[in-house]
Amino acid sequence: MSATTAQAVLSLLGDADRVALQEICGDRIRFNEPLAPYTSWKIGGPADAFATVETQSQLADLLRFCLRRRMPWWIIGAGSNVLVGDGGVRGIVMRLAGEFAAAHVRAEDHRVIVVAGGSADMALVTAKAASAGANGIGSLAGIPGTVGGSLRMNAGTDREIGEFVREVWVQSPSRPEPHPASVRYLYRQSTLARDVVVSRVVLEFARSSAGDVRSEMQTRLVRRKKTQPIALPNAGSCFRNPPEDKAARLIEAAGAKGWREGNAEVSSLHANFINNLGGATAKDVATLLARVRRAVRDRWNVELKLEVHLVGVFIDAT
Template structure:
């Protein structure tokens, strides 16, 4: 049971020893030393400004691309989902979204505004902040090609708008300028969709996802990046790994690039299964699959 400690400078929820299994889509993971859910943007900036200079900070959205080891995370975990959730259309060619907005909600908002360009976000099971941090993508679309500008926060609590040219981005990879602590939001480029064509295509993608992926089971989405010219799922399945289990973790029998968990699973089960898949695929095909998920924290 985590105990609440209220800092006089913040209005949000500040907990100690908060179990992160409750905040990750795999439903595994140890506690955070400190866990903070800001009340709003100003509360977040004040909290960051008051942190010790060397305090480790980990950002959390929906915990959908994250494996937290069983020993938990040292320092402070900041969860933006439910706090920074602003959305707004700016003219015909731009939509602003704060970092805590669910990507699927951004896609739906864009659809309701009859705007095209962000439909792929419906296939990303995370928040805008997480999508910016890793250049998340789905169905052939990626986050950063749609970015006009991003708002970042520095260690001293100062916020600033930067352009995409200030960052180095690639496939599931983003390098921020020195001193940037995290993302607060972004302005996204969109176009017109008056005839609803992009809405139709998005519905088809979602239906296909529901039919081919283990939606509803604890997972972190795609576990491995697709290697150039191939698909991780094809390689894993070709090596006979569908259904391979370690403890409470299993390679999905529906989609081989998903690892799912059951009640009682440990983060160590998932991490060992990830390594087993990498070893088998490398031994049989010569390809070293790279995890798409982040693995953080310390072992139990």
């Protein structure tokens, strides 16, 4: 290991930090915790500290600590759109749970209101909202993320979550108590500030027949199963679609389906997905991403942009 790599994987935490974190988080803090189990790709080295945060006041305390100690931090949702480096993540990785996982749905005369915590599971939210007749919720069905991650990514299909957002509540190191934020939504991204955690979201849908909404959702879920390798570890589409085209079409036409690096493979079902065939490293995936991007550039003169977020330290894992 080179001196630079050794430096990059060195924990930023001192003994006093560990004690302070244990005081704030109790047994919900783990040190040197591998992140692979927390990502849909099942890839990623250790976090210096991994905190499971269950209440808004715990989150506020942890964010205050980060500000005071100038400690880097990062929030992970369901980990379904991230590639975490084999060298792991320095500082604190936070994951919301407890009260943040709740989702309440109420039907009013002509609309359906969803109030969800930042780590509410999209599967739970979409199922509950569909049962109340939330028109348009089918567009968000089958997205394996949390509400907070989906908001940051403006996740969706033909319609995106941003279209339905009425309120977003966030917490940050400089303003740790929950407060409303104003956010704009763009294709697979939002203007949500980098240093905020989404703690609560209110969504609003027009109301229609619950039966119709549920059956539309079912049709979409069946189609998804046929067109995406959902049984294998991956992170969905790796690249954003370029204007007026589909990344999957360009990748397939560049002949990349089935390409392999180590134990990572370009899916032969959906060319914009990269599957972990078992034991793939972040380096395998990153190398494959670079190969695919180069092939599409050479063949089509199109520069693909990553949809997945790369996080942490990328090193040679071997």
